[in-house]
Structure formats: C-alpha cells, structure tokens
Amino acid sequence: MKAIRDLKIIKIDEIAKGIFSLVLERHLDFGALKPGQFFNLALKSRELPLLKRPISLSTWDDTTMTFVIRKVGKGTELLCAAQPGEWVSAVGPLGNGFDLEAPAAEATLLGGGIGTAPLLALAEMLSAAGTKVNVYLGYQNEPYLVENFKKVADGLFIATMEPVDGLYHGNVVEYWMAQEADETERHVYSCGPDAMLHMVQLSLKSRSQKGHLLTEERMACGIGACLTCAKPIERDGEVHMLRTCIEGPVFKAEEVVFECK
Ligand SMILES: Cc1cc2nc3c(=O)[nH]c(=O)nc-3n(C[C@H](O)[C@H](O)[C@H](O)COP(=O)(O)OP(=O)(O)OC[C@H]3O[C@@H](n4cnc5c(N)ncnc54)[C@H](O)[C@@H]3O)c2cc1C
Ligand code: FES
Structure with a gap:
C-alpha cells in the first residue's frame, strides 16, 4: 500500500567505496513489499534538492528495510552522510516489482x-x-x-x-x-x-x-x-x-x- 512516512535511520554503513547500506525502520502502512519495488527517499532535514530520489528495496525483514545507495550527486550524498537516529522521508512502495506468482524451477x-x-x-x-x-x-x-x-x-x-x-x-x-x-x-x-x-x-x-x-x-x-x-x-x-x-x-x-x- 503506497504511503508517505518519516522513517528513522537504524544503521548506515559504507560497504564499499562510495556505496552505503541504509537500514530504515519499516512502517506497517507500507503493507506487503515485493523485490524490484522502490521508494522515493530524501533526508527529512534537507533544504535541497526538493525531489526525493528513487532507490530500490534491497532486502527487508519484519521491522526494517535496507537500501543500498551509490553516492553520485547531491540527493544521494545527503542520504549517505546521514546518521542513525536521523529521519528519512519515504514514499512507497512504488513500481510493479518482480512477479513471483509462479516462480521458475x-x-x-x-x-x-x-x-x-x-x-x-x-x-x-x-x-x-x-x-x-x-x-x-x-x-x-x-x-x-x-x-x-x-x-x-x-x-x-x-x-x-x-x-x-x-x-x-x-x-x-x-x-x-x-x-x-x-x-x-x-x-x-x-x-x-x-x-x-x-x-x-x-x-x-x-x-x-x-x-x-x-x-x-x-x-x-x-x-x-x-x-x-x-x-x-x-x-x-x-x-x-x-x-x-x-x-x-x-x-x-x-x-x-x-x-x-
Ligand atoms: C527505479 C529506480 C531504482 C533505483 N535504485 C537505486 C538503488 O537501489 N541504489 C542507487 O544507488 N541508485 C538507485 N537508482 C538511481 C538513483 O535514483 C540516482 O542515482 C539518484 O536519483 C541520483 O540522485 P542525486 O541527487 O544523488 O544525483 P543527481 O545530481 O540527480 O545525478 C548525478 C548523476 O547520476 C545520474 N543519475 C541520476 N538519476 C539517475 C537514474 N535514475 N539512473 C541512472 N543515472 C542517474 C545523473 O545523470 C548524473 O550523472 C535508482 C533509480 C531508479 C529509477
Ligand atoms: S516519475 Fe513522474 S510519471 Fe514516473
């Protein structure tokens, strides 16, 4: 179910040069998630850029959602520099995702x-x-x-x-x-x-x-x-x-x- 929610950053780590794993709390209002779907994300405290950035769900569990972000410009730079405890504004889940109704052998x-x-x-x-x-x-x-x-x-x-x-x-x-x-x-x-x-x-x-x-x-x-x-x-x-x-x-x-x- 599509929703806009502010999510607390649980964890953020640089897992390779310029690549960050961002763990956010998962909100129940987002409902079921599918691989291949994405969220529009932005650091809540930012002034610019105005637009949120599309980032794919990498994985999730009952309470968290993990995104993996490559720092390439202003929007991703702000997300990658954020600290645990800060807030991210998130819209999603967006897009169709992979259809897993009848998975191949x-x-x-x-x-x-x-x-x-x-x-x-x-x-x-x-x-x-x-x-x-x-x-x-x-x-x-x-x-x-x-x-x-x-x-x-x-x-x-x-x-x-x-x-x-x-x-x-x-x-x-x-x-x-x-x-x-x-x-x-x-x-x-x-x-x-x-x-x-x-x-x-x-x-x-x-x-x-x-x-x-x-x-x-x-x-x-x-x-x-x-x-x-x-x-x-x-x-x-x-x-x-x-x-x-x-x-x-x-x-x-x-x-x-x-x-x-
Ligand atoms: C459906 C979807 C899922 C995505 N999933 C991820 C993800 O999981 N992790 C991740 O790191 N990035 C992902 N991206 C790309 C990410 O959205 C862009 O890198 C980000 O929007 C760039 O914002 P910026 O402000 O940091 O850089 P900007 O200043 O906006 O752009 C910096 C550079 O990145 C290029 N760029 C911007 N947007 C895109 C884009 N959509 N595709 C290719 N190049 C782009 C620009 O041409 C420019 O060269 C995804 C994009 C889409 C559309
Ligand atoms: S980003 Fe506006 S219609 Fe897809």
Missing part, C-alpha cells in the same frame, strides 16, 4: 554495479520458494553484498572489469553466457546499467531464453503524474511510452526498446 540473476542491490531480495524469495538460483555479480573493482548473496545462491559467480585476484576478469554478461551456454531454460532476471541490460536482452534473444529486466530511468514524481520516466516498450507489435514508475521498473526482457538499438 531454475533462475539466473545478473547484476551490474549498484544493480546488484535489488536482486538480493529476489534471490532470497526465489530460494525460499524452492527455485535453484545462480547469481552473477559484476563490478568495476570492489565487490559488495557478496556474503548476503552467498547465503541464498546455489551458485555465485563474480566478475570485475579491473583485475582482482581470484575473480573472473571481464564482463559479467559474457561470463554468464560462457558458464551457462546450454542452460537456456533458466529464467533470467537482470538489473544494471542500460548498456548491460541491452547486452542481456540481445543474448536472451539469441538463445530464445526468457527474462525480465529492472530498468532505471530518470524520475521526478515517482507516482505516475509527470511522465519524466516514460520509456519505449514494445507490446503486440507497437511501441508504447510507459511510465517506469508505474508500469515498470520491471519489464519483460524482449519488450524494452533501448535507444542504442
């Missing part, structure tokens, strides 16, 4: 950079539903959330673009394609930069494999009113401009029209 999760964060709750819920989950995580150089994924993944594969001892060196999508060349029945879920999602889409198409992509579009209102987040989505042979904050951010892999296409 086997799934592969592909995350790139901060796009690894929303896949954690998905991995947890798929695993609890009995799905065999392989997780591929791609980073520039410093992995994070690895221990969390280890607890639920049947197979965990990590790639870095810069060489790191003991880890696959290179593109995480190529790593997955090579490792699972014959496993085209697995359902694929991916979140990461657009260039990575486009590569996943092309790979899935070439293998006639099914998947879903969690896309990140620039947003303003987050509630369907401003159309800032409109994204071209191809359905039934026609391209529709759909709102990422309402009809997304999760779409079927084959539906997303990438601008570089």
